[in-house]
Amino acid sequence: MFSAFANSLKIPELRSRIFYTLALLFVARVGAHIPLPGIDSHPLQEFARQQGSGAGGALLGLYNMFTGGALTRGAVCALGIMPYISAQIIFQLMTAVVPSLSRLQQEGDVGRQKLTQYTRYATLLICVVQGGLLILALETHPGTLIPGYDANTFGSIVVVSKASFLVTGVIFMTAGTMLLMWLGEQITQRGIGNGVSLLITVGILAQIPGTIAAVYRMFVKPIGTGPSLGLPMAMMMIILFVAVTMGIILVVQGQRKIPVQYAKRIVGNKVMGGQSSFLPLKVNYSGVMPVIFAAAILLFPAQIFSQIGAAFNLKFLTEFSQNLMRGHWVYYTGYSLLILFFSYFWVSVMFKPIQIADDLKKYGGYVPGVRPGEPTAQFLDFIMTRLTLAGAIFLTIIAIIPDVLYWQLNVDYRIAYFFGGTGMLITVGVILDTMRQIETFLLQRHYDGFLRKGRLRARSANPQQAMVGDALATEAVMRIVWPVLGMFSLGLAVWLYRLLGK
Numbered sequence: 001m002f003s004a005f006a007n008s009l010k011i012p013e014l015r016s017r018i019f020y021t022l023a024l025l026f027v028a029r030v031g032a033h034i035p036l037p038g039i040d041s042h043p044l045q046e047f048a049r050q051q052g053s054g055a056g057g058a059l060l061g062l063y064n065m066f067t068g069g070a071l072t073r074g075a076v077c078a079l080g081i082m083p084y085i086s087a088q089i090i091f092q093l094m095t096a097v098v099p100s101l102s103r104l105q106q107e108g109d110v111g112r113q114k115l116t117q118y119t120r121y122a123t124l125l126i127c128v129v130q131g132g133l134l135i136l137a138l139e140t141h142p143g144t145l146i147p148g149y150d151a152n153t154f155g156s157i158v159v160v161s162k163a164s165f166l167v168t169g170v171i172f173m174t175a176g177t178m179l180l181m182w183l184g185e186q187i188t189q190r191g192i193g194n195g196v197s198l199l200i201t202v203g204i205l206a207q208i209p210g211t212i213a214a215v216y217r218m219f220v221k222p223i224g225t226g227p228s229l230g231l232p233m234a235m236m237m238i239i240l241f242v243a244v245t246m247g248i249i250l251v252v253q254g255q256r257k258i259p260v261q262y263a264k265r266i267v268g269n270k271v272m273g274g275q276s277s278f279l280p281l282k283v284n285y286s287g288v289m290p291v292i293f294a295a296a297i298l299l300f301p302a303q304i305f306s307q308i309g310a311a312f313n314l315k316f317l318t319e320f321s322q323n324l325m326r327g328h329w330v331y332y333t334g335y336s337l338l339i340l341f342f343s344y345f346w347v348s349v350m351f352k353p354i355q356i357a358d359d360l361k362k363y364g365g366y367v368p369g370v371r372p373g374e375p376t377a378q379f380l381d382f383i384m385t386r387l388t389l390a391g392a393i394f395l396t397i398i399a400i401i402p403d404v405l406y407w408q409l410n411v412d413y414r415i416a417y418f419f420g421g422t423g424m425l426i427t428v429g430v431i432l433d434t435m436r437q438i439e440t441f442l443l444q445r446h447y448d449g450f451l452r453k454g455r456l457r458a459r460s461a462n463p464q465q466a467m468v469g470d471a472l473a474t475e476a477v478m479r480i481v482w483p484v485l486g487m488f489s490l491g492l493a494v495w496l497y498r499l500l501g502k
Helices: 002-008 012-031 042-051 058-066 082-097 099-105 109-140 162-190 195-205 208-219 230-253 289-312 315-323 329-350 353-362 374-407 421-444 463-501
Strands: 255-262 265-267 270-272 276-282
Touching: 002 012, 002 421, 012 162, 012 195, 012 421, 058 195, 082 099, 082 109, 082 162, 082 289, 082 329, 099 109, 109 162, 109 289, 162 195, 195 421, 208 230, 230 374, 230 421, 255 374, 276 374, 289 315, 289 329, 289 374, 289 421, 329 374, 353 374, 374 421
Parallel strands: none
Antiparallel strands: 255 276, 265 270
């Protein structure tokens, strides 16, 4: 593993892409810590610390997780990247029902650029509406927006003129989301890919230090503050964490191999084909997208209704938005149905059995026991339908595990969402995909990567010279990496000591 990291830094192009990605992610995290002018984030942070569930209530806790804690800090990037994802979902759905958008999608790069432009405009509109409603709710009725929050106890959040803050706050939060959107696109184009997904993942992983501190307080409580859970419960939690992580990796990596046989063809004086291959059909073909789409679809109307009800003191909208929060059967029913729907929707958009069957027939390939053409397409569609159902059921189970730990076992929500759910699925899926993309660069330069076993070495005409060069390069890289890791570990240990000392 360490050799694979060292190999990643040997390739100039890959090294520049990695450092470029890290630099942009650093800019995104800085934006999550810059407070809005005119807002006092200390009451929100104190309330979130006492609640232990992220940001007061499941709805704000989930949104705070997606923003990487920017919401409770009252930061410039408090809206996060979710408006951009919501706009992408809207246009993804509209392309399936609007003929003009469907034609744009089929026009190649030009059509996709126009759709991207429309998505950016929609993101801007969503940011203005969502940011305005959020500020109005924080100014007028923060206790309605954040269940349990009392301004008399914790203090006022907005400390400047409300009229001026409404304008400046919307402008700053909209600019923050547009900046995150641009950073995600730049990471996708010039970095290691998965720009938007990496922004969400880094925001989730930023909660790890606080989670470690919460775990320590949960299992090692000071004398007089109540009984601790003890070592047996800690071991069970560790086993559950490892089991959930392994299950996610297995399902994400699992695939059904459909055997494909190619007939022999004579091209000139050569005999082509005649070999056997397979068509890999992934169990979780849609990846983490159904969970993101389902969470965003439920999050968007719930937050809009909650903010409208809080801004204009409409109790029926507030009650309706609370029914869409975690802990209510309406939420879990809608969440499960949306995951199932988006799993099949994503497969129907991305997986084309008719096109695959035509390509196999064109190049002389066929599935043994199945006639080429339409029967092959029906066979592939039947197999994919069953695999999608299994993947959707697995996604639903993983997505509700944190809620079971939080609502039934009273586990701190910062700890619970690392045992499954949206955050865990996104983190594992994005990390595996990022490692796969980095390995593609390594294999192009004849280096073994993360997902292959064996001796990690460069392959060249002179193996001994390559091994000596790799050893020297690895030693030079590790001379830089180890001191940096040591300073980071020392800083993390000091931070945890000060945090636990409080």
